[in-house]
Amino acid sequence: MYGIDEYSKLIKVLLSKGFNFQNFLDYKDSSTVYLRHDIDFSIKDAYKIALFEKDIGIKANYFFMITSNFYNCFSNENFNLIKKILKFGHSISLHFDPTCYENLEEGFKLEKKIFESKFNLKINIISLHRPGPFLNKKNKKIGDVHHTYEDKFFKDMDYYSDSGGKDIRHIINKLYPRKDSKPIQLLLHPIWWTQENNNPTKRLESFLESNMIFLEDQTRKNCKTFLK
Numbered sequence: 615m616y617g618i619d620e621y622s623k624l625i626k627v628l629l630s631k632g633f634n635f636q637n638f639l640d641y642k643d644s645s646t647v648y649l650r651h652d653i654d655f656s657i658k659d660a661y662k663i664a665l666f667e668k669d670i671g672i673k674a675n676y677f678f679m680i681t682s683n684f685y686n687c688f689s690n691e692n693f694n695l696i697k698k699i700l701k702f703g704h705s706i707s708l709h710f711d712p713t714c715y716e717n718l719e720e721g722f723k724l725e726k727k728i729f730e731s732k733f734n735l736k737i738n739i740i741s742l743h744r745p746g747p748f749l750n751k752k753n754k755k756i757g758d759v760h761h762t763y764e765d766k767f768f769k770d771m772d773y774y775s776d777s778g779g780k781d782i783r784h785i786i787n788k789l790y791p792r793k794d795s796k797p798i799q800l801l802l803h804p805i806w807w808t809q810e811n812n813n814p815t816k817r818l819e820s821f822l823e824s825n826m827i828f829l830e831d832q833t834r835k836n837c838k839t840f841l842k
């Protein structure tokens with residue numbers, strides 16, 4: 615909705631002020647930004663942002679769902695896009711939805727095993743989708759894995775998010791690293807930064823339209839009697 619030019623401006627402002635972009639769990643100081651991308655809608659948008667970040671020379675942290683109603687991480691096309699994102703130097707991990715399971719620990723164990731074996735890596739930290747009551751015990755790891763709501767990544771850091779398409783550009787533009795400032799966790803959702811639209815609804819309508827075209831094409835490929 616803000617478009618890639620605005621994204622570029624935002625990142626360049628942070629770089630010009632001396633902020634550095636790190637993977638979660640890497641060393642941090644008062645000028646560190648953990649740039650987090652939760653992928654709720656589209657892997658194609660994640661890829662576009664990841665490519666831009668590679669070209670400008672920063673690292674980000676991508677979190678994908680394997681229980682999404684919107685995309686499948688393991689379709690041939692998406693799987694290859696995620697592998698490219700990893701190759702660009704970004705970190706990838708799970709965006710875990712605890713509401714999908716009666717037994718959260720068991721559900722997580724299964725997702726971790728699948729994601730690790732498919733992408734041939736080890737997960738150290740995840741982000742949560744709709745954490746809900748999970749936050750009552752927010753400093754507890756899930757299995758042996760950290761998550762981004764733990765105090766050390768949340769309370770002990772400055773946290774900013776564009777959830778729902780919220781415009782935080784004016785806040786980010788005013789930030790300066792200071793000796794006494796906390797590192798930053800910055801949650802930006804790629805879908806708000808890959809296309810210019812007037813508001814979140816318009817952006818999501820555009821997303822739905824492009825999915826309709828995609829799904830019609832897939833339907834045609836998968837069923838000869840579909841004549842549209």
Ligand SMILES: [Zn+2]
Nearest residue numbers: 652654743744
């Ligand atoms: Zn989410």
